[in-house]
Amino acid sequence: MQVAAMGCELVDSRLLRTGRQITLQVFIDKEGGVDIDDCAAVSRQLSVWLDVENPIQGAYRLEVSSPGLDRPLTKAADYQRFLGSEAEVELHALLDGRRRWRGTLAAADEESVTLLTEAGERRFLYSAIHRAKLVPQW
Template sequence: MPKERVTDIVERLALPIVEAAGLELVDVEYKKEGANWYLRVFIDKPEGVDIDDCSRVSEQLSDKLDEVDPIPNSYFLEVSSPGAERPLKKPADFERAIGEYVHISLYEPEAGQKVFEGTLTAFDSEQLTLLVRRKGVEKTVVIPLDKVAGARLAIEF
């Protein structure tokens, strides 16, 4: 049986804590940066999270992680908002982002490009539709979901 990833374990432990606080678990990252490991848990709610939300989740999750001890090495736990460029991972994320400006990167080129930015106009289980503006001309681009390597909200300049 394959070993469970740290992010999956932490997500399973964090989800009941986050939901009990009336928040949404957006993402979990476990990364090495320099000599240190960082466990980052991103939370949100419609009106945005504040320092009290982050602190409450951090304290409860830290206690749970100490109890279960699923991570063999030392790490820094960070609980925060996903920020203005929130990742889009779950179907609900994409549905909520319809009408928003997004950044999409692909595994392989579609219409000769691997990166698109535009307004998400539609989403279903197989594809997403963007309205892309280039040199003053608007164009609709349909991207198969299985080609999406990463997606996030973007800030339009």
């Protein structure tokens, strides 16, 4: 099942296990934002695909939603799209004694992202990033 065929972009997916409960979270987006109808349509189509392919053993709960204000940044195009926005980057390893960095997305190419932080400009290879997200502006 292709989310793109439904006019949406797959932002991220997560398989969470809490005790015996399994939850598949799917985050979608589209130009202008997603609404409840988009989430319901993707959920219906994804449910059919999951029933046929059966990639998850046992009972699980499916959640389809927008990525929210703290949208995960998962690919180079995400960083490029949100240049000028504030983001938080968590690295796999320490850099200058820190694992988390926060700043303005200043540049992004196919290999790395540059943040303008309180410590100056910092370049991070995507391979060094554990996770990244936008910081909501209230």
